[in-house]
Amino acid sequence: MNPEATAPRAADPGLFGPDSVTWQLHGDPVMWIAGVRALYLQALHPRAVRGVMINSDFRKDAWGRLLRTANFVGTISYGTADAAEAAGARVRKIHRLLGVDDPELLLWVHCAEIDSYLNVARRSGIPLTDAQADRYVDEHRTSARLVGLDPDRTPADTDELDAYFVAVRPELAAGEDARVVDDFLRRPPIPPLLVPARAVIWRHVAALAYDTLPPYAHELYGRPAPPPETVTHRLVATANALRSIPARLRWRLPPGHILNAMARLGPATRPAPFKLHRQAAILDGPGRAQQLSDGGDSTRWRRPG
Template identity: 75%
Template sequence: MRQDADPGLFGPRSVTWQLHGDPVMWIAGIRALWLQALHPVAVRGVMINSAFRQDPWGRLMRTADFVGTLSYGTTEAAEAAGARVRRIHRRLGVDDPELLLWVHCAETDSYLSVARRSGIPLTDAGADRYVAEHRASARLVGLDPDTVPASTAELAAYFEAVRPRLAAGPDARTVEDFLRRPPVKPVLVPAREVIWRRVTALAYDTLPPYAHALYGRPAPPPDTVTRRLVATANLLRCVPSGLRWRLPPRHVLRAVERLGPGTRPDPCAYPAPYPLSDPAAILDTPERAHGIDGGGGTRWGTPD
């Protein structure tokens, strides 16, 4: 790594740096939307105060750009993005710490859960480190880091405490309708039916059991979901990273150009080799193929 370059909020030695460069994070992001919609007060604020109904795709892209900036941008860019989000939250009156915490925890849980079930080798210590790292991103959206879960155990305790307040109300159903059949140009309707619906259905299937119960729609057996997720993730990983990272807004490529080629994120080879061509990665569950359990915690070790 270039010693004179700004590593940003997390830097190449962080779990976040390695994890967020994997294409399975797009599935994790959709899963986060499914989960976030189950908090009636939080999703009501989104519906009333944002352009979700008028410009849902634009809002999703802006959210992805924000996560990319925090993950791979310079410290100055991350701080500026956080300040911008805090100003918007204050102006729209959606800066309630309880609601911000829900959104933060739903995202963190979704990224970890999908990552480990997709075959990325995560250790308990690495997962705790990832959760702790994201107290930094929580600060940037307006939360006191000391009030944010700092480990997977604390994250699980948070969800246990908040579950009685969750429900699939009318606003959640609006989000559900968008996720299942988003508005697209007529020429893109076939792609939506063939690709998007499968991806968003897979993201839904990875939700925890209580979320399925609230939505009132059963999921396939967990082992079946995990196998599908591993197969889909491996298919996405077959697209060369250099090509994937060229898509706007190019956060990863700009970060590697800034810090040097040795900082390229590679979660599937970090800390241990993870051959994408290994048939077991597709045919077996992660328990057999890579020694992970596909449950609620994560197992990804990182160097000190």
Template identity: 70%
Template sequence: MEAKETGGDPGLFGQNSVTWQAHGDPMMWVAGIRALYLQALHPRAVRGVMQNSDFRRDAWGRLMRTASFVGTTTYGTTEAAERAGARVRKIHRVLGATDPDTGERYGVDEPALLLWVHCAEIDSYLHVLRRSGFPLTDAHADRYLAEHRHSARLVGLDAARVPANRAELAAYFARVRPELAAGDEAHEVDDFLLRPPTHPLLVPARELLWRRVARLAYDSLPPYAHQLYGRPAPAPATVTRRLRVTGTLLRAIPARLRWQLPPKHILRATARLGPAARPAPYRLARPAAIPDRPGEGRVD
């Protein structure tokens, strides 16, 4: 079944894209935490974050800004998505970091760093969704990766150089693997994600809920990430079972309730395009042909 558009601007991806359906899933929050764990393993990339922001004081704000960017680029109008990308590029252009060992000063908008952040994020979204039971076939997965050459372009990357299918993404991670390490900054991110500062009255909730989610996100990392962090994960089958149980529980919450939470991009999209634009797994259509010129116009 394909959703019919009602004349509003469907944005960069369009309501028949894999991205439109997948990004409405609640397991995206677990995937986002996994992405932070993975991104922190690139010393130059995580250094750029730690030297330019007060991660511990504003971690929730950072997570919400990331969620808002993903929501805007997925469900917002084309103009809103382009504005969001322009803001990110403008911020990145003026930020830099210093290598404490060599004294080298470098920009956080180096293409290699932007590509790592992009690939770690998109891989995490795709991995957690599929492993938790969201019905994405291999063809859907390839289509999803091809679609996200658009989001890569928005942050300043050459879309043609971004992995556009599972094979290309696997080859990229194999190439970058020797550059990864769990330095002091990575362990600081790890420590924060397990024990984020919170009001004393909320500590029990943090221990009961947040740490379970953070551990699940960590456990879903690839084996080399566990080796670098120096903390083992349960057996893969156990992790997969926990992901599926968590996915089942979260997806049982009515969408109309989940979508009331900030940043509410899905509600605005359905108001703009009509109720048929509501994202849902059953709306996944057969993946269409991939555009010849990535990064230009919609993908559906």
């Protein structure tokens, strides 16, 4: 009998795996705030948001759309490679059928998401070095491929990501469609019994997501934001409050990607942002790699001394 035929197959780590920045970052609850920020930012591209308005019923099925997006991100972050590839194939098929597979628009959506995830994570106190931030952007050339983009034409580090936003800035505007998205995010339709929760919880989340946008976005929307240091302080406080909810309780929410990944790969693969601080000394080189992010700090992960 062939020994290789009877040997157990190694568990599939997926497209990123436990050693990636993505693995440690995407399990943090602050990613929900980052996701709302991404929606605000994406709405500022008139052609991109027009495609959403024409082809989507997000106003009637807003929560379903948000959960489907979260499911996609969870699948490509923590699912098996086969599951991630299948999810990407479904997205590409939908884009083709709806005629929204223009690479220029897909690139805008991708960059707005990655910038939002990275910006909010760092400002919330997660200790990403500059080298780790670059690695995160590079990792997500994989997610760019899944939605139909050419990875070689997608930003590979934070400098390239910043350059992309400088180049695209003249195309951005807060037109009628963006105003609809803004109004929706501030007051999403919900059942009457949940109206108090919207006033107390969602309004705070949406306002914080808006406040973390870059200054040019505030100018386009025509609503000022508090000073950056005030926003960062509120973001850190909110993020740490969310992190105080036991992770295993948070991760039980459907569809349970992280718990499934830990069951597949073992408890040592549990994602935790503080692991990034430990990895920096091992994985990063000198110079820029050793610099801490200046985008926010948290007593939970502050470097001692």
